[in-house]
Amino acid sequence: MLTGIIGAGALGLYYGALLQRGGNRVKFLLRRDYQAITEHGLTVKSINGDFHLSKVEGFADPAAIGPVDLVLIGLKTIANDRMVGLAAPLVGPDTAILTLQNGLGNEEILAEAFGADKVLGGVAFLCSNRGEPGTVHHLGQGKVALGEFTRGLSPRAERIASVFSAAGIPCLAVADLAKARWEKLVWNIPFNGLSALTGCDVTELLSHPPTRTLAADLMAEVIAAANAQDPTAPIDADPFTRAMIEATDAMDHYRPSMMIDRQEGRPLELEAIYGIPIKLGKEKGVSLPRVEMLHALLGMGESLKETGS
Amino acid sequence: MLTGIIGAGALGLYYGALLQRGGNRVKFLLRRDYQAITEHGLTVKSINGDFHLSKVEGFADPAAIGPVDLVLIGLKTIANDRMVGLAAPLVGPDTAILTLQNGLGNEEILAEAFGADKVLGGVAFLCSNRGEPGTVHHLGQGKVALGEFTRGLSPRAERIASVFSAAGIPCLAVADLAKARWEKLVWNIPFNGLSALTGCDVTELLSHPPTRTLAADLMAEVIAAANAQDPTAPIDADPFTRAMIEATDAMDHYRPSMMIDRQEGRPLELEAIYGIPIKLGKEKGVSLPRVEMLHALLGMGESLKETGS
Numbered sequence: 001m002l003t004g005i006i007g008a009g010a011l012g013l014y015y016g017a018l019l020q021r022g023g024n025r026v027k028f029l030l031r032r033d034y035q036a037i038t039e040h041g042l043t044v045k046s047i048n049g050d051f052h053l054s055k056v057e058g059f060a061d062p063a064a065i066g067p068v069d070l071v072l073i074g075l076k077t078i079a080n081d082r083m084v085g086l087a088a089p090l091v092g093p094d095t096a097i098l099t100l101q102n103g104l105g106n107e108e109i110l111a112e113a114f115g116a117d118k119v120l121g122g123v124a125f126l127c128s129n130r131g132e133p134g135t136v137h138h139l140g141q142g143k144v145a146l147g148e149f150t151r152g153l154s155p156r157a158e159r160i161a162s163v164f165s166a167a168g169i170p171c172l173a174v175a176d177l178a179k180a181r182w183e184k185l186v187w188n189i190p191f192n193g194l195s196a197l198t199g200c201d202v203t204e205l206l207s208h209p210p211t212r213t214l215a216a217d218l219m220a221e222v223i224a225a226a227n228a229q230d231p232t233a234p235i236d237a238d239p240f241t242r243a244m245i246e247a248t249d250a251m252d253h254y255r256p257s258m259m260i261d262r263q264e265g266r267p268l269e270l271e272a273i274y275g276i277p278i279k280l281g282k283e284k285g286v287s288l289p290r291v292e293m294l295h296a297l298l299g300m301g302e303s304l305k306e307t308g309s
Numbered sequence: 310m311l312t313g314i315i316g317a318g319a320l321g322l323y324y325g326a327l328l329q330r331g332g333n334r335v336k337f338l339l340r341r342d343y344q345a346i347t348e349h350g351l352t353v354k355s356i357n358g359d360f361h362l363s364k365v366e367g368f369a370d371p372a373a374i375g376p377v378d379l380v381l382i383g384l385k386t387i388a389n390d391r392m393v394g395l396a397a398p399l400v401g402p403d404t405a406i407l408t409l410q411n412g413l414g415n416e417e418i419l420a421e422a423f424g425a426d427k428v429l430g431g432v433a434f435l436c437s438n439r440g441e442p443g444t445v446h447h448l449g450q451g452k453v454a455l456g457e458f459t460r461g462l463s464p465r466a467e468r469i470a471s472v473f474s475a476a477g478i479p480c481l482a483v484a485d486l487a488k489a490r491w492e493k494l495v496w497n498i499p500f501n502g503l504s505a506l507t508g509c510d511v512t513e514l515l516s517h518p519p520t521r522t523l524a525a526d527l528m529a530e531v532i533a534a535a536n537a538q539d540p541t542a543p544i545d546a547d548p549f550t551r552a553m554i555e556a557t558d559a560m561d562h563y564r565p566s567m568m569i570d571r572q573e574g575r576p577l578e579l580e581a582i583y584g585i586p587i588k589l590g591k592e593k594g595v596s597l598p599r600v601e602m603l604h605a606l607l608g609m610g611e612s613l614k615e616t617g618s
Contacts, residue, residue: 194606197506197606198606198610200609200613204613205609208605208608208609208612210601210604210605210608210609211605211606211608211609213605214601214602214605214606217598217602289526289598289599290598290602292519292523293523293526293599293602293603294602295519296517296519296520296522297503297520297523299517299519299520300507300509300513300514300517300519300520301507303517304509304513
């Protein structure tokens with residue numbers, strides 16, 4: 001499966017490297033790592049064992065990549081205004097486009113530009129970050145749930161999932177992509193935002209009883225919004241919330257990506273993770289006062305950066 | 310009117326100095342400023358004109374003060390566990406006790422210890438801070454609204470208000486002290502907390518549309534809780550909120566006291582300004598999700614300080 005990677009950050013480099021090691025031809029659109037990777041290859045330092053790809057097809061210009069079987073999009077959502085232009089040269093008549101970006105609203109942009117039937121989305125549970133140019137670190141997890149933007153289990157989604165799984169990326173095709181995205185938001189909305197806002201990791205947030213309660217209250221709002229989107233089956237709020245909190249209790253002082261982004265002065269993916277979910281919830285009459293408040297407070301920090309305060 | 314000042318911080322020193330200059334005998338319980346004031350007197354640097362009191366009756370031990378006509382309490386509410394012990398030696402059969410502390414729950418402690426009929430409370434709109442020992446700075450405003458803890462306009466409250474006014478402290482006796490306290494909370498709850506949490510002053514908070522909306526939403530929750538406490542007349546939510554926001558628009562980059570406390574690492578008055586108002590609102594069935602969230606987030610910072618993180 002010829003795959004083109006758009007947005008070769010920590011996620012794109014890691015999954016692309018696994019696909020290539022698994023025998024697939026992979027073409028990477030590179031920016032920061034272009035020189036290092038085209039000259040010296042790509043090194044993966046992984047909890048599952050390190051490996052090095054000495055020959056990697058890296059490109060600075062998407063037009064030089066040309067049509068592929070699968071476009072894998074790992075761009076930060078804050079770069080979504082450039083997404084269609086970057087992906088377009090890779091899209092031929094039979095190309096599938098898979099976005100593994102955070103939050104909501106990404107598939108819609110691709111569907112509008114390329115047609116809904118070309119688009120798949122997935123949620124990635126991956127802990128990785130970039131090292132020096134040419135090196136990516138895989139710190140934990142890695143599984144993917146993917147599905148058609150137009151819903152339903154398709155042979156195409158199953159085929160991509162089996163290629164991923166064969167390459168060492170645990171992957172499941174799901175019929176209800178939107179529900180999978182919302183389920184991930186049930187965790188991301190409280191823990192990304194609260195950690196970015198307070199500078200506290202998940203263990204600190206959960207050890208203070210009022211913020212532990214707040215995390216659960218935020219989850220309840222997200223689940224109510226999720227269940228108002230006409231999912232194939234509703235999320236069962238109490239057990240799901242309990243399971244999410246318990247799973248987070250087991251994460252020893254984990255620092256969510258948005259907390260790290262804020263601490264390192266990078267822009268936050270507020271629209272995909274907060275703005276669009278809030279809008280979709282409110283369109284269905286669901287009130288999300290706490291999620292809106294968290295969005296407002298996080299946006300205050302972004303607004304200060306923009307004005308240089 | 311022989312007045313004893315308990316809690317001679319910026320508020321107690323400023324109002325005590327004005328009362329003394331106005332011809333009243335004032336005894337100050339002092340701690341940090343004891344030596345400076347008993348040796349060299351008390352200097353007030355005020356926007357209304359500086360003045361110096363060369364002879365000030367300062368005490369290190371409340372027992373040496375003895376019974377007074379009026380005990381004026383300006384302690385930070387975080388020191389309320391010491392309040393009754395500090396005030397007791399000043400309380401005789403005809404003593405009135407007036408707390409000008411922030412938030413709710415202070416009169417109740419005094420009423421429990423000394424009897425409800427001895428207790429008055431007031432809200433002070435004062436911008437002042439302490440300088441070097443022996444000096445207090447008056448930066449703006451200063452008016453007081455005071456009333457009986459047991460409600461109703463009393464001759465005693467009117468008398469105290471006229472003594473204050475004659476001494477240069479603009480003061481009004483009000484029949485509904487609780488309502489006056491809640492009206493002040495309508496401002497304090499959003500702006501103290503949001504500024505302490507984000508490090509943004511009121512102008513920054515109001516210039517970011519989502520936090521401007523959030524401030525108004527917080528005010529609406531506080532007003533709903535206030536109006537559920539059986540006030541003599543309800544707060545008219547929309548015009549009151551609009552007036553508060555407009556008044557705050559006029560405050561040029563004002564930094565609320567809680568923001569300064571947080572920046573200087575001092576403990577915050579969370580129980581008086583958040584904990585008790587939330588409890589009273591919920592007891593009346595009023596939902597305050599945003600106020601509770603703000604309280605939880607502010608408490609997270611306090612909890613980190615306690616553990617030394």
